[in-house]
Amino acid sequence: xxxxxxDPGPFNVPEGATVAFNCTYSNSASQxxxxxxxxxxxxxxxxxSVYSSGNEDGRFTAQLNRASQYISLLIRDSKxxxxxxxxxxxxxxxxxxLIFGKGTTLSVSS
Amino acid sequence: DAGVTQSPTHLIKTRGQQVTLRCSPKSGHDTxxxxxxxxxxxxxxxxxxxxxxxxxxxxFPDRFxxxxxxxxxxxxxxxALLLGDSALYLCASSIGTxxxxxxxxxxxxxVL
Numbered sequence: 001x002x003x004x005x006x007d008p009g010p011f012n013v014p015e016g017a018t019v020a021f022n023c024t025y026s027n028s029a030s031q032x033x034x035x036x037x038x039x040x041x042x043x044x045x046x047x048x049s050v051y052s053s054g055n056e057d058g059r060f061t062a063q064l065n066r067a068s069q070y071i072s073l074l075i076r077d078s079k080x081x082x083x084x085x086x087x088x089x090x091x092x093x094x095x096x097x098l099i100f101g102k103g104t105t106l107s108v109s110s
Numbered sequence: 111d112a113g114v115t116q117s118p119t120h121l122i123k124t125r126g127q128q129v130t131l132r133c134s135p136k137s138g139h140d141t142x143x144x145x146x147x148x149x150x151x152x153x154x155x156x157x158x159x160x161x162x163x164x165x166x167x168x169x170f171p172d173r174f175x176x177x178x179x180x181x182x183x184x185x186x187x188x189x190a191l192l193l194g195d196s197a198l199y200l201c202a203s204s205i206g207t208x209x210x211x212x213x214x215x216x217x218x219x220x221v222l
Contacts, residue, residue: 032209043213087152096166100152
């Protein structure tokens, strides 16, 4: 089993839609999780960290369920500019390196 | 404040050749990590350098080696290139053991 697995996607949604991405992880010792956003042919950029209590940043909400080893990202009121690949990220066993999922592609259309 | 910079942006090599990629970390950062991102995949951790030493290494063969200089900049060397080494090579910098890493724009390597 891969350390971080994501929904295969792609997700094609209209503007204004709500979309959710899911991710599971296998390293039960991981303490930190993140969602990164990557635009086509660009570098990944940190979108938000994910905390046990869940956290919200504007239209984006991230949740962590440690019992199920499950992470989610919810995007409300999708914008055209949200079109990108969303990468679910954990830490390796040593807690020093980022472990990325394959990414889920979102395409928002007008 | 300059972010992470990488050079070159693109590179074309042939099988068996050697390549060196360069990275300058964000100002104030002392740790550099390298990742390989194949098409359609997420980035995979190659290794991390701190205080001019390799601190952690991912599942990559010895053909992949690196170096960190006193000014914290870093190089990634790949010997005996294979077609499968074609990928986007990303450098990320951070401070000490912080998990917050900032990525450079990457070097796109094509091996023919």
